[in-house]
Amino acid sequence: xxxxxxxxxxxLLLGQIVDxxxxxxxxxxxxAGIDSLFQTKVGDNQARMVLAIREALARxxxxxxxxxxxxxxxxxxxxxxxxxxxxxxxxxxDMVEAIRAFFGARGREMADNNARQADxxxxxxxxxxxxxxxxxxxxxxxxxxxxxxxxxxxxxxEMMERAVLPxxxxxxxxxxxxxxxxLRTWGLAESTLAExxxxxxxxxxxxxxxxxxxxIEGIKVRLTAKATDEATARELLSAEEAExxxxxxxxxxxxxxxxxxxxxxxxxxxxxxxxxxxxxLTGGLVGARLTEAAGATEFFRGSIVxxxxxxxxxxxxxxxxxxxxxxAACAMAEAACKVLGADVGISxxxxxxxxxxDGKPVGTVYMGTTVDGDxxxxxxxxxxxxxQVRQFACISLLDLLxxxxxxxxxxxxx
Amino acid sequence: xxxxxxxxxxxLLLGQIVDxxxxxxxxxxxxAGIDSLFQTKVGDNQARMVLAIREALARxxxxxxxxxxxxxxxxxxxxxxxxxxxxxxxxxxDMVEAIRAFFGARGREMADNNARQADxxxxxxxxxxxxxxxxxxxxxxxxxxxxxxxxxxxxxxEMMERAVLPxxxxxxxxxxxxxxxxLRTWGLAESTLAExxxxxxxxxxxxxxxxxxxxIEGIKVRLTAKATDEATARELLSAEEAExxxxxxxxxxxxxxxxxxxxxxxxxxxxxxxxxxxxxLTGGLVGARLTEAAGATEFFRGSIVxxxxxxxxxxxxxxxxxxxxxxAACAMAEAACKVLGADVGISxxxxxxxxxxDGKPVGTVYMGTTVDGDxxxxxxxxxxxxxQVRQFACISLLDLLxxxxxxxxxxxxx
Numbered sequence: 126x127x128x129x130x131x132x133x134x135x136x137l138l139l140g141q142i143v144d145x146x147x148x149x150x151x152x153x154x155x156x157a158g159i160d161s162l163f164q165t166k167v168g169d170n171q172a173r174m175v176l177a178i179r180e181a182l183a184r185x186x187x188x189x190x191x192x193x194x195x196x197x198x199x200x201x202x203x204x205x206x207x208x209x210x211x212x213x214x215x216x217x218x219d220m221v222e223a224i225r226a227f228f229g230a231r232g233r234e235m236a237d238n239n240a241r242q243a244d245x246x247x248x249x250x251x252x253x254x255x256x257x258x259x260x261x262x263x264x265x266x267x268x269x270x271x272x273x274x275x276x277x278x279x280x281x282x283e284m285m286e287r288a289v290l291p292x293x294x295x296x297x298x299x300x301x302x303x304x305x306x307x308l309r310t311w312g313l314a315e316s317t318l319a320e321x322x323x324x325x326x327x328x329x330x331x332x333x334x335x336x337x338x339x340x341i342e343g344i345k346v347r348l349t350a351k352a353t354d355e356a357t358a359r360e361l362l363s364a365e366e367a368e369x370x371x372x373x374x375x376x377x378x379x380x381x382x383x384x385x386x387x388x389x390x391x392x393x394x395x396x397x398x399x400x401x402x403x404x405x406l407t408g409g410l411v412g413a414r415l416t417e418a419a420g421a422t423e424f425f426r427g428s429i430v431x432x433x434x435x436x437x438x439x440x441x442x443x444x445x446x447x448x449x450x451x452x453a454a455c456a457m458a459e460a461a462c463k464v465l466g467a468d469v470g471i472s473x474x475x476x477x478x479x480x481x482x483d484g485k486p487v488g489t490v491y492m493g494t495t496v497d498g499d500x501x502x503x504x505x506x507x508x509x510x511x512x513q514v515r516q517f518a519c520i521s522l523l524d525l526l527x528x529x530x531x532x533x534x535x536x537x538x539x
Numbered sequence: 540x541x542x543x544x545x546x547x548x549x550x551l552l553l554g555q556i557v558d559x560x561x562x563x564x565x566x567x568x569x570x571a572g573i574d575s576l577f578q579t580k581v582g583d584n585q586a587r588m589v590l591a592i593r594e595a596l597a598r599x600x601x602x603x604x605x606x607x608x609x610x611x612x613x614x615x616x617x618x619x620x621x622x623x624x625x626x627x628x629x630x631x632x633d634m635v636e637a638i639r640a641f642f643g644a645r646g647r648e649m650a651d652n653n654a655r656q657a658d659x660x661x662x663x664x665x666x667x668x669x670x671x672x673x674x675x676x677x678x679x680x681x682x683x684x685x686x687x688x689x690x691x692x693x694x695x696x697e698m699m700e701r702a703v704l705p706x707x708x709x710x711x712x713x714x715x716x717x718x719x720x721x722l723r724t725w726g727l728a729e730s731t732l733a734e735x736x737x738x739x740x741x742x743x744x745x746x747x748x749x750x751x752x753x754x755i756e757g758i759k760v761r762l763t764a765k766a767t768d769e770a771t772a773r774e775l776l777s778a779e780e781a782e783x784x785x786x787x788x789x790x791x792x793x794x795x796x797x798x799x800x801x802x803x804x805x806x807x808x809x810x811x812x813x814x815x816x817x818x819x820l821t822g823g824l825v826g827a828r829l830t831e832a833a834g835a836t837e838f839f840r841g842s843i844v845x846x847x848x849x850x851x852x853x854x855x856x857x858x859x860x861x862x863x864x865x866x867a868a869c870a871m872a873e874a875a876c877k878v879l880g881a882d883v884g885i886s887x888x889x890x891x892x893x894x895x896x897d898g899k900p901v902g903t904v905y906m907g908t909t910v911d912g913d914x915x916x917x918x919x920x921x922x923x924x925x926x927q928v929r930q931f932a933c934i935s936l937l938d939l940l941x942x943x944x945x946x947x948x949x950x951x952x953x
Contacts, residue, residue: 138575140566141751145557147580152554161552162587166561166578173576180594337555402844408830409823412844416822419893419925427850430816430826430842432835436879440841465850479833511833 126297127160127185133193135168146191174205192276194259196238207246214244252288301351304358309379311343332365341516385523386414392530393424401467402428403457406477410519426465447483451502458493470495473522478511492522496529540711541574541599547607549582588619606690608673610652621660628658666702715765718772723793725757746779755930799937800828806944807838815881816842817871820891824933840879861897865916872907884909887936892925906936910943
């Protein structure tokens with residue numbers, strides 16, 4: 126089964142918005158076992174939209190048209206699909222009322238324009254909205270099908286998962302359930318990781334094993350299992366995950382959407398510990414990452430961003446001298462505990478560039494961790510330019526803390 | 540003149556990488572006065588690449604193929620274009636030596652694979668590389684043309700600007716120089732901004748005036764001028780910029796790539812002032828943004844991320860009580876000066892969500908600025924969810940500081 130994506134919007138062609146929707150849809154089609162061999166962007170022009178949809182339909186079994194379902198005059202996906210189907214549009218009175226009710230529930234009146242969103246090509250069916258006003262469409266064209274979904278990413282994703290992907294799966298006659306799980310690793314090059322698990326990769330069949338390099342977020346190992354039912358697919362994934370964990374151990378820091386800061390947060394909460402940070406070249410990134418998710422307030426005390434050396438001396442008690450050093454990192458981690466009243470302290474000092482500092486090359490970082498009063502220091506030479514060095518320093522430091530917490534005994538009440 | 544973009548790479552279809560190249564190319568084609576009406580993604584498959592290029596060529600005058608110029612066996616853009624041209628590939632001995640020299644200069648030996656990058660369809664010409672190993676291609680097909688550029692973004696951009704866009708412009712017979720300038724504003728809704736400059740927009744001709752909403756970075760006003768030479772185009776832009784500045788004044792914080800933190804940094808340096816930050820809900824984002832660019836060390840002392848209320852009380856001398864308040868913001872800004880030894884202090888405290896705090900709804904922020912010992916406080920109710928509130932809080936605070944510095948007399952020696 127083949128399904129193409131046609132992303133609609135002149136702003137996409139002009140580069141005012143980057144089309145991330147097609148990438149998301151492509152990823153989820155692949156996970157559903159459906160090939161997506163072409164993806165097209167086209168502007169808000171009916172003749173060209175019709176051409177793009179027709180060409181896609183000629184090459185594939187199904188087409189997802191993304192965007193152009195809004196209420197304004199340049200939202201003409203409904204009209205374009207009707208032309209492809211060679212049928213008129215009809216306005217659905219029930220859908221007009223549903224849209225009116227959406228506004229009413231928010232204490233607002235529906236603009237006349239919005240009634241256009243209740244238009245549907247004769248022979249098509251609506252996909253009801255759960256998050257906005259524009260319903261999606263399922264439009265049969267001979268034995269093929271065109272779907273229309275909104276361009277607003279969270280509306281699109283919800284509708285794809287609820288209606289379009291299941292419909293595609295049932296059309297493909299694919300009875301199997303396909304599930305995937307991503308193991309996230311940090312600290313190894315892709316080639317080293319591949320070597321470590323080569324025995325598993327070489328004999329893979331179900332689940333399949335794929336590597337995804339994710340830059341500053343490490344290397345992901347994606348398992349994809351196919352089975353007659355969900356429970357069996359999950360069992361296959363869990364069995365392979367166990368095999369890989371027995372080889373990779375704590376190189377795996379998270380699963381699926383779990384970030385490094387999520388992993389650290391979960392460990393700190395489990396151990397009932399609070400955290401203080403002292404950071405230099407990262408300028409506040411460590412604190413910013415740790416507070417991205419709600420609930421950081423349970424463990425995060427704060428961060429001292431000591432960018433200027435004098436602040437390190439005065440506020441953190443670092444001894445006057447070179448500040449890109451093991452001594453400075455240790456003093457900073459200990460001060461993070463003391464000054465911020467935290468159980469655990471972490472620190473990073475180093476050279477983000479573009480110029481070297483204290484005779485140390487760009488990418489040099491020293492990272493301190495103080496856990497249970499014991500301070501340790503690690504040293505690294507990170508690759509890349511300023512931004513990359515700062516990002517790598519951030520995740521490297523969090524990973525060090527993660528490893529120290531993993532090695533710590535959990536409290537009895539945890 | 541019409542030019543399409545074909546982005547090549549199975550990883551693009553699978554959503555492992557988002558295709559940002561097409562958006563960049565589309566933007567720069569538009570600035571060059573060239574229409575891009577379709578953009579296509581296709582995998583590393585020769586038959587499908589040939590189909591995509593042929594379809595694009597049938598609809599348009601030119602096609603930019605992006606990606607697939609690497610040294611490995613799945614990099615087959617050269618082969619696909621040769622098939623479209625109906626000519627064989629030849630290996631160019633001089634280009635092999637140029638690629639070998641690239642590796643030699645880095646003390647490395649060229650792998651045999653890399654010689655493939657010296658293959659060229661008969662009748663095409665190379666675009667030499669300035670940053671990597673894969674040369675680009677200019678490939679005539681009848682009276683039309685196919686360009687090949689690398690998929691690595693910085694290599695692609697350099698090659699587009701140096702070779703492809705000028706070649707397209709000369710083919711289009713467009714003698715005019717087209718230049719654009721973007722004025723970046725903060726603090727107004729698009730509709731309000733549009734109303735303020737409606738007299739200019741309604742009578743626009745050359746330069747044209749367009750609005751681009753950029754989310755947390757504010758609203759951009761883009762001027763595009765067309766003239767027989769660059770100097771005249773620049774004069775047209777400067778004249779319109781002056782008109783708009785006379786209306787918008789300090790709502791404009793930057794031009795082109797200048798960010799809010801760039802604007803603040805330039806003002807601090809001009810005034811010879813150092814800066815300290817005390818931040819809460821932003822978790823370190825204010826410091827992180829201020830240190831994104833090199834040279835922050837000239838003015839940035841550091842930031843106290845006082846996430847926990849107790850840290851605000853103990854370290855910043857905030858009076859015990861509600862911390863989402865004008866009093867807390869003022870105390871924090873003053874403490875940022877004192878604790879960090881800075882001339883100027885700024886602070887932000889508020890509710891990022893998801894839950895309300897101190898009886899204040901999500902999005903409530905108080906921002907303090909201490910300049911020349913005078914502390915002022917502003918209050919805002921920011922829209923959106925946690926991440927957006929944090930980002931808006933960050934740029935809003937920097938904008939407040941910018942306005943206070945603009946109002947300050949420059950030192951005599953500046």
